[in-house]
Amino acid sequence: MRVDVADIEAEEGAVNAASRMQTTAGRLARLGFADGARAERLLDELGPEAVGDLDLLADLIAAADPDLALTSLNRLVERDPSVLGTFRTDPGLRHRMIAVFGLSAALGDHAVRHPEQLHLPEERLSAREELLYAVGADAELPEPVAGLPVPAAMDALRAVYRGHLLQLAGRDVTGEITFAETAAELAELAGSALEAGLAIARAEVPDSGDVRLAVIGMGKCGARELNYISDVDVIFVAEPKDDVDETRALQIATRLAQALMRACSSTTPEGSLWEVDANLRPEGKLGPLIRTLDSHLAYYRRWAKTWEFQALLKARPVAGDLELGGAYVEAVNAMVWQAAARDNFVEDVQAMRRRVEAHVRVNEAERQIKLGPGGLRDIEFAVQLLQLVHGRSDPLLHRRATLSALAALSRGGYVGRDDAKALAEAYTFLRQVEHLIQLHRLRRTHVVPSDVADLRRIGRGLGMATDPVGQFTTTWKRHALEVRRLHEKLFYRPLLQAAARLPSEETRLSTTAAHARLEALGYADPSGALRHISALTSGVSRRAAIQRTLLPVMLGWFADAPDPDAGLLGFRQISDKLGATPWYLRLLRDETAVAEQLARLLGTSRYITGLLLHAPDAVAMLGSASDLAVRPVEALLAETATAVARHGSDAETAVAGVRALRRRELFRTACADLAGYIDIEAVGQSLSALNDVTIQGALDAATNKIAVERRGEFPTRIAVIAMGRLGGFESSYSSDADVMFVHSPLPGAEEKDATDAAHAVAEELRRLLSLPAPDPPLGIDAGLRPEGRQGPLVRTLSSYRAYYDRWSSHWEAQALLRARFCAGDLALGLEFVDLIDPIRYPADGISAEAVLQIRKLKARMEAERLPRGADPALHTKLGRGGLSDVEWVAQLLQLRHAGRVPALRTTTTLNTLRAAVEADLLDPGDETTLADAWRFASRVRDAIMLVRGRAADSIPGLVKERALISRTLGYPPDGSEDFIDDYRRATRRARLVVERVFYED
Known part of the structure; x- marks a missing residue:
């Protein structure tokens, strides 16, 4: 194919032109534009002067998002070509505006709509004056809007407000003002907008001059630390003027406040400012929007909760009648700084924390810079709580803004200087990130975006030029972790310095301040707590050094548990026993989960603390959930057999080993129970199996001893039959072991000799398990045997058969429904079960007369066996709808139909x-009701034992004990009344089923 020279030259020219174009676009891309070709086109559209303006190009390249900045600039110049000239003569303005355009699409849009707002007069009015003049009000003495329609005034308010926001953002993002100055100016701007909104409201509301109305800024607005876009929290206070009737004045003030809220919150062609939120007022949304000063104070004195006083830390008059607003703030301050001395202060604080955490969506928690872990709320909550605790005696802490309050806490020695500095840096960083996120679209959000382009814009906005995404993410996570760490240390480290007088660069807390801090955290005996802290941390030993590292965090975990004082005491006692053991402190130091779980267990359960005091090595089980898994019965039996065999005829030593095993496994089950790894049915099965193993070990030890004493072959086989809750695999932590003993003489043995030997073994077994020991006792109760306590302790199989054939009563047949083999000779045990099956499971069921007798017996028990003074609705065993009710229903079904x-x-x-439901003998709904009540009562009964360390069947009447039990059952600190209501409801429903199913045919 022939190629013409002219064609070659034309092709070369096209290639060179394309290369030049690609070079320009590529250069722009390398300079930071995401789309170099588009950037080149937009620059060309600005004209040749703009293309050659290297300073303009430098500002664009320096913007957080050069493409966004160029887009907004291009639209602005299209609307007002004079902007480029203004930028050339005022490079500072250009630098500020392009920096804003590169971060905020919303403010770029506003500049396009109002390019005149870029041309600022040299002598500019204040924001307050300009906003008031814009809506047609007198800036010196704001009056109703004169001659300007309300819709037009509202549009003007929004336009001028956004103009000030644009200029403020320009100074902020270029570093001309600090974060604290930015937040303060935003708050002042909001206050000015509220004043202008009030002027608009006065134009709508007749007779508005008859009332004094003060607008109290709350939250970040009150503290002069506002965001770019945020709800503005307010409280309204009103007083009538002159002789105006109070009721009429409050009606006028209510209409004024509502009109003010509309003036700021409603959407117009210019958009909206922000929501005005008055929900922090007394009684919240349910309370009146307006109150007089006296009405406010009466409410706070009688009804206010701790969180309301925490909110009032930020209160500041921002608009309206500032004299009235000042009187309000002065009056409430006197109550704010006494809040920590109120009853239930700790419970209120804990409830506040739960409400904060409940606002975080699970899928957003890790990206939430406000409410997430290590977020702004962690800092704010810690600072405010410390202010409330120590501000009672230290007026220097009476600050509204977080940073200034943190600085005061540091100067007063309540927070270490380095800690305060680190928290201030983290707070400033997180607030700057919050501003950058909100500036983009001027939307209220606290969630860090996941899109790479958004992260890049934020990183560059923070001045991170190299790898902005990676650098921002790393810095953010570092600050979050540091905040989380300091949040824990902030509360507790000064307590160590006050108690142990440890050398430190930080100022130590006084004893009074330490007491106040501990009381605020929930320690009922702060003096005792300080003694425990001192004992654990004093000295120069390695043990004391590690405890000084552990305790700051563990004190917080104790404080979060139901009983902080008991938790700290238990920790000291266990540490005294194990403190010199190398693995113990190393485990707690290196395994955070173990230390946290130990703290929560010790602060919840005296039962567990008691077990640990005598088996402290069991702490090692807390390493993982698998270590708390219930062990197979076969493994426990093998371990028991080894322990017994090791000691031969030394029965007491052998059983001591068996009881040590039981103590360890009780700890395992109790920990798994409180951790929620097993439910109440699994708890009952685990405890019952453990009791079986213990009885087997004691039986073996007793048999060995009696055999040695008799100096011959043991003459009989023995089996232990479990009865009652043990037989039903429903043992609780406080259950005795209801049993019967059966024996069968070996061939050739005399029955009397065999019976004497069996009786000796049974008595020895009971004696061995009742010996004083450091573990919870396992009482052996043989009261359900034939003839009760008047009958022989041990019978032969044939004797049982003869008794049941001749004398068995209905209640004995009912008791046998729970009978099963649990220890000893398996074959004999199964023979016994075969013997009793026809008695407890009669082929044709029991007669109508027998049913009537059982119902009468149940009714008599209800009338006679409930302890004197016990509340029938709160007795878990014999109370209405409790364990006995449900069990009797089940047993009657068995006697009639099994x-x-x-x-x-x-x-x-x-x-x-x-099974009754499957056989159509019980309605599924009734089964659910009965089972729910049985589980609830069983859980409560176990919780009482775990919490108090001693058994009880009735829910205690003491408020504190009820609170501890309800916490153990998973209710919040203030949920004890909910717990009682839930229990009453569940058992009341069960009782209705019992009365219908048990007492009616």
């Missing part, structure tokens, strides 16, 4: 109810 329904032949209550 002969023909094999699935009912179970010793377990809940399995019986399930």
